[in-house]
Amino acid sequence: MNALERTDTDAITESLMKVLNTQREDYLNEGHVSAEVRIDRLRRGMTSVHRFQDKLVDALNTDFSCRPRELSMMTDVAGSIGPFKSAIKQVRGWMRPEKRKSMFPLGLFGGRSRIEYQPLGVVGVISPWNFPVNLTFGPLADILGAGNRCMIKPSEFTPSVSEVMAELVSDAWEEQEVAIFTGGPEVGAAFSGLPFDHLLFTGATSIARHIMAAAAKNLVPVTLELGGKSPVLISRSADIKTSISRIMLGKTMNAGQICLAPDYMMVPEEKLDEVISEIKLAVAGMYPTMLKNPEYTSVINDRHFQRLQENLADAAEKGGEVISLAPAGEDFSRQDGTRKIAPTVVKNATDDMRILQEEIFGPLLAIKTYKDFGETIRYVNSQPRPLALYYFGSDANEERNVLDRTTSGGVCLNDVIMHIMQEDLPFGGVGPAGMGSYHGHDGFKTFSHAKAIYKQAKIDVAGMAGMRPPYGPKTQSTIKSQIKL
Incomplete structure (x- = not known):
């Protein structure tokens, strides 16, 4: 558990950056993240949520002062286990390369186009207080399914839940896989300014403006799950x-x-x-x-x-x-x-x-x-x-x-x-209600890089099409065919 209670902004940022660098280095050293590794990480998370269910429910009741066990079990516990189950079942299919059409006539000559989904690296998650378990571990299933590492900052409004979630994270993963950081607004401010490969924020639109501004300093892409009327x-x-x-x-x-x-x-x-x-x-x-x-x-x-x-x-x-x-x-x-x-x-x-x-x-x-x-x-x-x-x-x-x-x-x-x-x-959401989305296959894609790959045919395509200087009749013929309406 990383409880960052110091108010020294530089010290907090230094502690966070140390874990971020550790996760990124471990991710780079791992190279290809196999389906077996992803499923293992997902299964560990699912098992730990199940193991900690009673502690989570009790902590939710403590933080709210009154929250029905049945509601917490349906929304936060089952609502977290479900995404893990779904990702475990489908991640192999999600990882398969997607074939795409190649430009005519390259496809006829043997050129092939595809997309491969590659992990982004280290994803940050800032989760809210209203469904703190589900809105932490639900997206985490998509993040791990996509092969990433993750750092989490839960809400300070639910400290009892955050403490149990920190136990759960330590039980399920090594710090270089998933890490969680508790603390107040000063930790959240430092966290949102880290150079993640992607940042997910769930919360109020007013706070999202600050999150997006902080992420922009490092050109960190964001997914914002907000609200509205x-x-x-x-x-x-x-x-x-x-x-x-x-x-x-x-x-x-x-x-x-x-x-x-x-x-x-x-x-x-x-x-x-x-x-x-x-x-x-x-x-x-x-x-x-x-x-x-x-x-x-x-x-x-x-x-x-x-x-x-x-x-x-x-x-x-x-x-x-x-x-x-x-x-x-x-x-x-x-x-x-x-x-x-x-x-x-x-x-x-x-x-x-x-x-x-x-x-x-x-x-x-x-x-x-x-x-x-x-x-x-x-x-x-x-x-x-x-x-x-x-x-x-x-x-x-x-x-x-x-x-x-x-x-x-x-x-x-x-x-x-x-x-x-x-x-x-x-x-x-859309507009002030947010940007980007997750859940299931769409979440896998959100937290992946869709890498475009083209494999050229063995024949000399450039020569056949007149693409290589000196230009001549072949070049003019190719241009004419391409601009024909």
């Missing part, structure tokens, strides 16, 4: 009860502390009361009580708790109807060691409210209404591009219009969040 579009053709049940499962999971959680909902104006009624029923069915309920997650820390409270106060002050969904009427102002906020909707939210201007990252949901469905597409397009967009309905023309006329990192039809669980779909 993911809209839910409810069609008049939607089954309201089923739709709301699925939406509120996603909105209340981890108390809404999910980058893909629905941020605002647009519903037909005549269905507003029905929607709110179904929201109340859906929440009550999942969480009859909340304060003492171990299945309802607490907000991660005091700062985020206060931020969410301020968002509600701002909405009420600006004329929004704030509706608490606590079914048992519990008093959330009195809590014993937790920071729980009841799921809450803001009816008739307006654009001047913070709840419609900032990513919520909590169990709050803004609701807007529309008369014509086209209003929903126009509104979405007037906002920064989101990480996810959710459409509920059975109107094929509407669905096609939403897909064709809006741009988002991903789309889920008639559900929320579920698209991230599909390991064969790329996960990533």
Whole structure:
């Protein structure tokens, strides 16, 4: 475990660079990274996550003050083991060279083109606090599957989890394979400025600007997995009860502390009361009580708790109807060691409210209404591009219009969040929601260099085509054939 607590920036950078240089040197000395070596590293990681599952779950509950074991097992433990399993099963196929067409007539003469996927080298990972295990080891499976080494900086907001992950990393890999560094913002700042071969950051858009600027000093390519305000579009053709049940499962999971959680909902104006009624029923069915309920997650820390409270106060002050969904009427102002906020909707939210201007990252949901469905597409397009967009309905023309006329990192039809669980779909954002993607084969490609290789034919192609001076009739014939329309 590399716990860098010193505030001396130069000393921190020196410690980090020492490990980076060790990993890079070991990578270069290894040369070709065989499928057997990759699978061994993947299997060690998968086995260690399984071995440390109880410690990880307990640490998650400690850091959040209340986080259900079942949620942590599904999202963080199983969500980490799944990518390892997938990579182990498919990495041999991913590594195969890809044949490409050779320019006419070179292919006829025996010229051959291909792409080989080569490891980048050392990849840095800065992981977040909301799903700290999954968002560390999920991409790590792609990174190791691509044959790389890795250095990890987890969030300081989940120190107990970071400590267990550090044990896990030491259990599974040598430091020259995978290394993890705990510590505060000063460690994160030094880490983001290292000359990695690639850097993956998952977190807030505001922080990503600093990460990208730091990486640019060394021309380090970045993959940014950010967030944004993911809209839910409810069609008049939607089954309201089923739709709301699925939406509120996603909105209340981890108390809404999910980058893909629905941020605002647009519903037909005549269905507003029905929607709110179904929201109340859906929440009550999942969480009859909340304060003492171990299945309802607490907000991660005091700062985020206060931020969410301020968002509600701002909405009420600006004329929004704030509706608490606590079914048992519990008093959330009195809590014993937790920071729980009841799921809450803001009816008739307006654009001047913070709840419609900032990513919520909590169990709050803004609701807007529309008369014509086209209003929903126009509104979405007037906002920064989101990480996810959710459409509920059975109107094929509407669905096609939403897909064709809006741009988002991903789309889920008639559900929320579920698209991230599909390991064969790329996960990533667009615009302020991020850049680049990973998961499965797409992750393998993100963390690989696609090396273009052309093998020339044995015959004298340059001479046959008149490409070698002195130029003559063959040259003119070749040019004429190439520019012919």
